[in-house]
Amino acid sequence: MAKSGKIFPVLASAALLVASVSPSFAAAPIKIGVAGAHSGDLASYGLPTLKGAELVVKDVNAKGGIKGELVELVLVDEQCKPEAAANVATKLVSDNVKAVIGHTCSGPTKAALPIYRDAGIVAISPSATTPELTQSGEYKYFFRTIASDDRQARTMTDFVLEKLAPKKIAILHDKGDYGLGLATYARKFIGESGKAEVVLFEGITVGQVDFSAVIQKIKRSGAEVVIFGGYHPEASKLVSQMRKKRLDAIFVSDDGAKDEAFIKVAGKDAEGVYATGPTDTTKNPLTIEYREKFKKAEGADPGSFFDNGIAATLAIINALDKAKSFTADDVATALRSEKVDTPFGEISFDEHGDPVGIGFNMFVVKDGQYVTAE
Amino acid sequence: MNVITIKNFRNALVTALWFMFLTFPIMVIKVNTTENLIVWRWHNLLYVGATAFTASLLTALYRQYRDRKRSQQQQEEGTSRVSWNERFFNTPAIARPVCALGALFFLVFPLLFSTYQVNIMTTALMYVVLGLGLNIVVGVAGLLNLGYVAFYAVGAYTYALLNMHYGVGFWVALPLGGIMAALFGILLGFPVLRLRGDYLAIVTLGFGEIILLVLKNWSEFSQGPGGISNISRPGLFNIQLSMEATLNYQYYLTIAMVLLTIFVINRLQNSRIGRALFALREDEIACQAMGIDKTTIKLTAFALGATWAGLAGVFFAAKNAYINPDSFTFLESAMILCIVVLGGMGSILGVIIGALVLILLPEYLRAFSDYRMLAFGAILVSMMIFRPQGIVANIRQSYRSSKDGAP
């Protein structure tokens, strides 16, 4: 313990030094947490949000910040693990953040929300889709810039039943929170409509190298349409291997597959694949602006949920700027009442926290591009 | 004297060139396959070369230092080499105050630090319990278990499901979680314990995966990947606690749990079963020849280890108030195993230090943000290289006969 006696004065003087050196105008930056999967197997869904938030904040700070104060991001990684999410949530609370952008996955979001609620912090997720997060009414400070599973499944099944009108449908999912949730709602809606029969409902293993067995099973079931709930890596593997096995059932998927990467990976097999997603964003100036900024900075395409991340960051910064104070109630009110320009167009939020103003459509791949399906 | 010879220098140069070659495709070239763009990052080559060069020189210096120390020790014959922890425990004048200070530190911890620090310390302490539990199986009995997290999951889901369906409270669920996990341990242990070494390891790994998959797929039973939320936190005579108080309360509960675990395991190691387990680890055949029932003893170890995992699982569910299958992956088992091996197999103090280091390290590495897990992997490797026996090597209890021949 003799050592610590020496360390403490050193630390204290170092702290003083830092405090005196740091620029005076940044006396108390406004902290915003960014929580999600920044490493581990799901990093590719969390990192685009982080990079997007950084780009937006850079712009905001260049323009003078929020109410004259600079914004500082506190980045915390939880690898989409609930227990880590609870820990980083307390870290953000301890760091006195004014709002949180996150989390990436629904499970960790569920684990972290009670902590934010008790501490009075607003959270806005770019990618957590489980319906009860908003619909249960338990988390009044939670918002999201993505459609909930049931809403997306509704768009999807309505389109499939009316426009494609198959008799037999196979539903696959990736056993994850997102994919299974969506698949379950799709099965429910199709069953209720009575217009088609779900002949197959199966989970596939993420990361598996070969799906030919399940594809042969679909073939035998005679399904004309395959609905897949999950993300683009599995979707492109499935559709490529379906075509290789000469199964030409129509492939319908979700927001997780409506990604440039899906078309790039699946190549010509992607043609004619349907996917639901927010109404066409490619012509939105904000989308173009931030995608270009990202490419300039990283030399690559942004990846999944980038637009959602940009939208979440823009929305929360706008709300913090317009709110009367930084208390959660005021920020939440501002999120609900103030419209904000995002890559999805002008949006605000309903009383549950779901986005208003983001339209949802079915898209189809045509000549290597997602276009709105008629 | 430490000298860098020409030979060291040349070796370092060769190493640097080798690593520059090795990392060339991954570090230097970055392709954008969508637009057929190639970014050449030649500066990375320079960094790699410089790092490898320095690392090589430092290793050479360390080797010199180590060899010198060894030859010194050989010269001083007669003074047998005593490890630092043995010296530590055999000198009450140092050991007692240090232990007291340590205890005091943990006692006042919540008063000194923020809720976040308390929270991650609680997590770390939970891993101490898990590590000590796995230590019975791996460190003491020498049975490599790669699916330990399955029992942790059994405990957590026992509490979560009982709480959701029947509103069972924490204190009732705690023993139930332990018992359920022990039952699963016996269930698995019975058929597989005649397997040796790594075959046992892979079967336990498979068992862990099976439990995880069932939790994921059997939604009617376990709520599937959506998980179970709103699990009651541990109660304290029906008093409503604030968030901070709850966290502190959980912290002290976990401390109590750790103390209980240490007490039980300490007693266990010196008991008949403990002696038998040590014997089993050293030599199975000799052990059988001595008349020890191998199967029963192994099963006991397995079940005991599982019980602690189950108890920790109940704690885990109560602390987070939400669980889903993602918390019980193979990586978690690997992490607990790392705690045991890195801390020092069979040593209680070692496991405690190992858990604190491995769980707190990634938290404090957050400053490195993106490089966090990279650093973690590197530290794991280098710790093993420099201290393969773990941070604290286990001290075997030794008995000395007194001079006058009395036993």
Add this chain to the structure above:
Amino acid sequence: MEYFLELVFSGLTRGSIYALIALGYTMVYGIIGLINFAHGEIYMIGAFTALIIATVLNMYGLPLPAVLILAAIAAIVWSAAYGFTVERVAYRPLRGAPRLSPLISAIGMSIFLQNYVMLAQTPNFLPFPTLIPEPAFLEPIASMVGTTDLTILLVTTVVMVLLTLLIKFTRTGKAMRATSQDRTMAFLVGVNVDTVISITFVIGSSLAAIGGVLIASHIGQINFYIGFIAGIKAFTAAVLGGIGSIPGAVLGSFVLGLTESFATGYVSSAYEDVFAFSLLVLILIFRPAGLLGKASIEKV
């Protein structure tokens, strides 16, 4: 019946994919008794190297066959180099250390390599080109088995035969067998144990690279995490067949692949892994050293 055959072929495809990775595991385990968790990462690095080199060469306008061959060679060279380096850095200093220490070192290496590739390249999935063309004369059976599947099957068989020959009939093979039976004794009779172990890692890693290129071409995409998932399955297959045995690794992989395929076909793909691991437990209960492993009789 046709459905049954389709499932058999999908099982064989999957099995041969596992086998390409399992061979490396089984070789390393056979010789130093270490579960080399970083092996899956070597496979991933092989796939990445091939993709990077192929893209670069493509840009410079080389003809496709040349690009293919050069990329495959680059993958093998660099994977072998990584395998060699990993052994030198993370495992060699641990010879003679407690049995579990190299295992932890391997886990650390695996985490390190994953994050290294993620940071140096990208966390996203990259499209991997289809390398093997589909000739017209195979069209009649295309709905059952694809050209890539057949290629992987063929390569696995050839590699297995070559490896068996190498181990049975060459000097190096003899030294490998001697080292795996008794390292100290092999050293005493003049086998350079360190070199033999290095050679084993180099061969195992080269196989992983071949696997990386073929499998990535089959699934059409790669990211930094593909090695981990494939690694665990491949290791399971190696144990199932009897770890340390070359034909065992291949047989174990096929058994595992077929089990998963039938489980998917006749039960549910959600539980394919449950069947796979249950089979593993069952087989090990009745044959504790795996299908082709020799039961070691311990003499006292």
